Amino acid sequence: MLWQYVFNVYDLTKHSHTTGESFAMGDTVKIDFGKVERYVKDRGFGFISHTFAGSPSREVFFHIKNVRRTHPELAQALNTYNSHEPLYFWYEFETSEKGQQVRTILDPEKIGQNYSDNMFALKQTIGASWANADISISETTKKATFDLFPPNEARQLEARRKNLEEEKKISREDQTTVKKAENEEFCQLVAELATQGFTQSSQVSAYIIRNSLSNTYKHISGILQMRIGTDVWNFNGGFPPKIYARLCEELGLENQGSRAKPLSFTAYRDIKD
Numbered sequence: 001m002l003w004q005y006v007f008n009v010y011d012l013t014k015h016s017h018t019t020g021e022s023f024a025m026g027d028t029v030k031i032d033f034g035k036v037e038r039y040v041k042d043r044g045f046g047f048i049s050h051t052f053a054g055s056p057s058r059e060v061f062f063h064i065k066n067v068r069r070t071h072p073e074l075a076q077a078l079n080t081y082n083s084h085e086p087l088y089f090w091y092e093f094e095t096s097e098k099g100q101q102v103r104t105i106l107d108p109e110k111i112g113q114n115y116s117d118n119m120f121a122l123k124q125t126i127g128a129s130w131a132n133a134d135i136s137i138s139e140t141t142k143k144a145t146f147d148l149f150p151p152n153e154a155r156q157l158e159a160r161r162k163n164l165e166e167e168k169k170i171s172r173e174d175q176t177t178v179k180k181a182e183n184e185e186f187c188q189l190v191a192e193l194a195t196q197g198f199t200q201s202s203q204v205s206a207y208i209i210r211n212s213l214s215n216t217y218k219h220i221s222g223i224l225q226m227r228i229g230t231d232v233w234n235f236n237g238g239f240p241p242k243i244y245a246r247l248c249e250e251l252g253l254e255n256q257g258s259r260a261k262p263l264s265f266t267a268y269r270d271i272k273d
Helices: 002-008 010-018 064-070 072-079 108-114 116-131 139-148 151-193 201-210 241-251
Strands: 030-040 045-049 059-063 088-096 099-106 222-228 231-238 261-267
Touching: 030 059, 030 139, 059 064, 059 088, 064 072, 064 099, 088 139, 099 108, 108 116, 108 139, 116 139, 116 151, 139 151, 151 241, 201 231, 201 241, 231 261, 241 261
Parallel strands: 059 099
Antiparallel strands: 030 045, 030 088, 045 059, 088 099, 222 231, 222 261
């Protein structure tokens, strides 16, 4: 299945893709897809971007003679090139003493046949891009996708990406809502405790439990896992470290010199009955 293929490899390719490293382009044959960044017509040379090969160099040199030899229609397009009408192409490149340069222009429909060792890695890298909602999908990546993937699979990648972006948007909205609720509860709790005369943080936790306020302060209070040495236990009515520090500062509370260290916190709102 496409999604098992694309999204299962995402964890393997995430590090290499986001750091600009190639996942598996190979040491002997190196191919990539890019956009013409600039072309000097009167001298017949230009530079095309790297997209998937993960080279330290962001651009690759090319000369019109290599383009004209196998792809005269592309050479003609370069003669009328302007930056407002971008040009893209697949290429094999090599590294010389002067740097990286295009060796051959490639036909996308022949990549799977002639560069089968690179095809799997290319699809992994492209699939990882679509599966990572934290990075944007460039027009270059979109064009490469429809070159290498069957149309129905490319459209599925687009659809799945749209769902991921929507999920991320909802997640951000949820986080904003939670932060607002936490702040409102904190202010309410400080106001409620201001007249209680508490001096120890444990008194606050006992107050919440005794008065069944877990639902009132469900975002900022809950079960705090604690540890002293090898002893680990759950503390009911606890607070996450940042909320705890704010409470102590606002109310002048002390912790009785406890050596216990917090391990994890689960808010009451996340605890199922």
